[in-house]
Amino acid sequence: MAITTVVFDVNETLSDLTPMGARFAALGAPEWLGPLWFAATLREGMAQATGGELTTFAELATATAAGLLRRHGVVDPDAGARHVVEGFLELPVHDDVHGGVAALRAAGLRLVTLSNGSASVAERLLGGHGLRGQFDAVLSVEDAGIWKPAPASYAYALRACGVDAAESVMVAVHPWDLHGAARVGMATAWLDRHGDPWPGYLTPPTFTVGALPELAGHLA
Secondary structure, eight states: OOOOEEEEOOBTTTBOOTTHHHHHHTTTSOTTHHHHHHHHHHHHHHHHHTTTOOOOHHHHHHHHHHHHHHHTTOSOHHHHHHHHHHGGGGOOBOTTHHHHHHHHHHTTOEEEEEESSOHHHHHHHHHHTTOGGGOSEEEEHHHHTSOTTSHHHHHHHHHHHTOOGGGEEEEESOHHHHHHHHHTTOEEEEEOTTOOOOOTTSOOOSEEESSGGGHHHHHO
């Protein structure tokens, strides 16, 4: 069965989270807290998913940021956490995103997003960079009721798109996300921008590309 639908992760896959470190630095905390904070937020969301529960990305991101800022002596960690999370509304996209999206659309593929964050933040990211018109749908796990990589999150996206798993490919920089998608029968495309080795304990991706424009050639 031919792939017709490309499902994108959003955070780190389309958006570049590098500026988040500067948000911590502006508060007098170490810049390296940016990646740690994002990983901690994902950890908390996934922990809830194991019990079938969901708390929004914004709530978890604010709580984890406040905890890290408090630990690093920031005077008003709650206000600081709000400052950090507001940075999500101003993120750039990676340099390869525009070209990759254009190539996939030119190949006649339907594009959607499935984020552990809110649909409104994804809408703002895509709209702010002139990409919203290239996507047929902007989906969030908040409507699925559970975070990725729980199977029900991908099943929700497939239902919303009206496609079988075999007709879709999940694109992400996160191996854990692709492992989850593979478990429900989706093809997977690892966007390995840094040349990292694939974790051997996870289901290997169907495709591996170093930059997003390369993917269209694999799917044509």
